[in-house]
Amino acid sequence: MSTPTITTETRPDPSASGNALTQRRSRPGEVAFRLAMQACLLIAFGVLAALLTWVLVKGWNRLDSRLWTEMPTGLVSRLDTAGVQSALVGTLWIISLVALICLPIGILSAIYLEEYADNTRWYNRLLELNIQNLAGVPSIIFGILGLGIIARALGLGFTVITAAIVLSLLVLPVVIIATREAIRAVPQSIRHASYALGATKWQTVSRQVLPSAVPGIATGSILALSRAIGEAAPLIVLGAVTFITFNPDGLDSGYTALPIQIYTFITRSQSEYTELAAGAIVLLLAIVLAMNSIAIFVRNRFEKRW
Amino acid sequence: MNPTDTTNRPGVSIASVGAQSTGTTKPDAADPVMELSGVSVYYGAYEAVRDTSMPIQEKQITAMIGPSGCGKSTILRSLNRMNDLIPGARVSGAVTYHGQDLYAKDVDPIEVRRRIGMVFQKPNPFPKSIYDNVAYGPRVTGMQVASMDDLVEKALRDAALWDEVKDKLKTSGLALSGGQQQRLCIARTIAVRPEIILMDEPCSALDPIATAKIEDLMAELSNDYTIVIVTHNMQQAARVSHHTAFFTAELDERQERHGRLVEFSQTGKLFTNPADKRTEDYITGRFG
Numbered sequence: 397m398s399t400p401t402i403t404t405e406t407r408p409d410p411s412a413s414g415n416a417l418t419q420r421r422s423r424p425g426e427v428a429f430r431l432a433m434q435a436c437l438l439i440a441f442g443v444l445a446a447l448l449t450w451v452l453v454k455g456w457n458r459l460d461s462r463l464w465t466e467m468p469t470g471l472v473s474r475l476d477t478a479g480v481q482s483a484l485v486g487t488l489w490i491i492s493l494v495a496l497i498c499l500p501i502g503i504l505s506a507i508y509l510e511e512y513a514d515n516t517r518w519y520n521r522l523l524e525l526n527i528q529n530l531a532g533v534p535s536i537i538f539g540i541l542g543l544g545i546i547a548r549a550l551g552l553g554f555t556v557i558t559a560a561i562v563l564s565l566l567v568l569p570v571v572i573i574a575t576r577e578a579i580r581a582v583p584q585s586i587r588h589a590s591y592a593l594g595a596t597k598w599q600t601v602s603r604q605v606l607p608s609a610v611p612g613i614a615t616g617s618i619l620a621l622s623r624a625i626g627e628a629a630p631l632i633v634l635g636a637v638t639f640i641t642f643n644p645d646g647l648d649s650g651y652t653a654l655p656i657q658i659y660t661f662i663t664r665s666q667s668e669y670t671e672l673a674a675g676a677i678v679l680l681l682a683i684v685l686a687m688n689s690i691a692i693f694v695r696n697r698f699e700k701r702w
Numbered sequence: 703m704n705p706t707d708t709t710n711r712p713g714v715s716i717a718s719v720g721a722q723s724t725g726t727t728k729p730d731a732a733d734p735v736m737e738l739s740g741v742s743v744y745y746g747a748y749e750a751v752r753d754t755s756m757p758i759q760e761k762q763i764t765a766m767i768g769p770s771g772c773g774k775s776t777i778l779r780s781l782n783r784m785n786d787l788i789p790g791a792r793v794s795g796a797v798t799y800h801g802q803d804l805y806a807k808d809v810d811p812i813e814v815r816r817r818i819g820m821v822f823q824k825p826n827p828f829p830k831s832i833y834d835n836v837a838y839g840p841r842v843t844g845m846q847v848a849s850m851d852d853l854v855e856k857a858l859r860d861a862a863l864w865d866e867v868k869d870k871l872k873t874s875g876l877a878l879s880g881g882q883q884q885r886l887c888i889a890r891t892i893a894v895r896p897e898i899i900l901m902d903e904p905c906s907a908l909d910p911i912a913t914a915k916i917e918d919l920m921a922e923l924s925n926d927y928t929i930v931i932v933t934h935n936m937q938q939a940a941r942v943s944h945h946t947a948f949f950t951a952e953l954d955e956r957q958e959r960h961g962r963l964v965e966f967s968q969t970g971k972l973f974t975n976p977a978d979k980r981t982e983d984y985i986t987g988r989f990g
Binding site: 514515516529583593594595 | 782789790815816820822824826828829838839890891
């Protein structure tokens with residue numbers, strides 16, 4: 397028999413009672429997978445919620461203006477009037493400098509790699525590979541590198557600028573990778589349209605590609621800065637001072653930063669310090685969340701639909 | 703001179719193509735505005751199109767037809783050096799424009815593209831306002847413009863889009879319909895006053911009504927511009943063009959595919975009385 401015959405049995409018989417469209421069949425696999433995914437989400441969210449609740453409860457008494465108007469202290473008797481102003485100002489100094497140093501370098505590097513570099517050349521491919529690798533290097537390694545080269549060999553010492561340079565190097569790969577992704581998301585047809593009108597390469601990049609990539613670049617950059625804000629490890633080896641009662645007043649000033657301050661408070665046994673640490677954690681989280689909200693806002697506001 | 707017959711649009715059978723309005727002829731100028739002689743295009747070591755020679759006549763519409771992979775778009779892109787943007791692409795032979803070799807060392811591709819514009823298959827307006835889409839070309843090429851507003855209006859009028867968009871010049875070009883977007887792309891191209899417009903399957907993403915508008919527009923534009931169009935649609939080539947080049951893909955002795963120009967002649971002749979058997983097979987639907 398050469399031609400297969402299709403028997404009516406292979407099709408559901410619409411008139412049979414067991415085949416009514418309204419009879420929902422249970423599909424255990426679907427349900428199990430859905431539950432598993434929901435459980436994972438619950439775990440992730442639950443842990444975050446627990447942490448937030450803990451710091452909020454712990455630090456509740458310290459969540460007032462003292463936090464940013466007062467200096468930290470090493471004396472338990474003075475803890476009532478202590479805050480983390482010097483650490484907050486240190487963090488703001490550092491993060492502003494990181495933005496100034498790493499954003500131009502990172503964005504321009506990404507433009508070069510994406511629009512100008514010839515990917516068939518071995519040195520450009522090597523460069524790309526190493527940027528990917530750099531993004532995975534533990535931050536303490538950057539700290540030690542900074543200690544050896546920037547603080548000692550270049551003689552910049554344990555200063556704000558040293559910390560900013562090292563943190564810039566740390567998040568530079570993140571900025572480069574995010575910017576490249578954003579640039580790559582701009583359709584090739586836009587570039588071709590621009591070239592076909594007689595535009596030069598730089599005109600095409602600066603007037604078409606970059607404006608279209610701004611949402612992605614901004615989002616990636618802000619997330620990179622958020623990561624830099626939370627870093628403590630490299631600063632520990634870079635001489636962030638544990639208690640200082642003055643604000644940094646220049647690039648060559650000594651400094652401390654919020655993560656370091658939190659770390660030193662936590663290592664103390666007195667419960668007042670734990671409370672103050674919790675307050676500082678809330679402050680740090682607030683800064684990071686604010687930056688991430690800006691990232692989300694920029695993305696939604698300027699997003700391009702093709 | 704309107705070669706299009708709007709009552710007999712898509713849906714015409716292949717057989718009727720010959721009988722249909724393919725009699726569009728224009729006297730050729732003494733010298734063609736462009737000329738390809740022995741042009742081959744390579745992607746790396748692969749020879750995509752072999753040994754193409756044909757003229758492009760001034761202020762006429764030249765159509766390139768043929769099956770997929772025959773190299774017609776590749777040849778089109780070699781006419782304004784858009785192939786330069788594809789890594790590894792290389793052109794041998796000579797593409798001359800007013801007698802000047804476009805691939806000579808001292809030729810600036812930016813200047814070439816300013817004189818030889820291009821409209822793409824998929825409408826690709828910039829994510830900017832309609833006005834800025836049209837003004838972009840004059841701005842980047844540093845054209846001396848008395849009034850940008852007038853220039854934008856003229857380009858939009860010439861592209862038969864003005865009446866539809868004159869009240870919303872500040873809205874995004876991406877908010878227009880597909881056919882309007884393509885006419886915006888044409889307006890953007892003619893805003894820099896090129897001499898030649900290359901069109902790479904400009905209607906393949908459009909519905910029949912939008913296609914009809916673009917075809918009418920092409921006929922109109924051929925009074926001022928030289929147009930080269932690549933199309934999959936034979937009826938379109940028959941309707942709008944003065945000259946037609948038929949390309950096909952052939953296997954060589956090593957079983958590699960190469961595009962090749964089979965026949966080039968006046969459109970009426972190519973569709974009614976093709977010289978080559980392969981052309982005849984293709985236009986009668988026996989192949990491709």
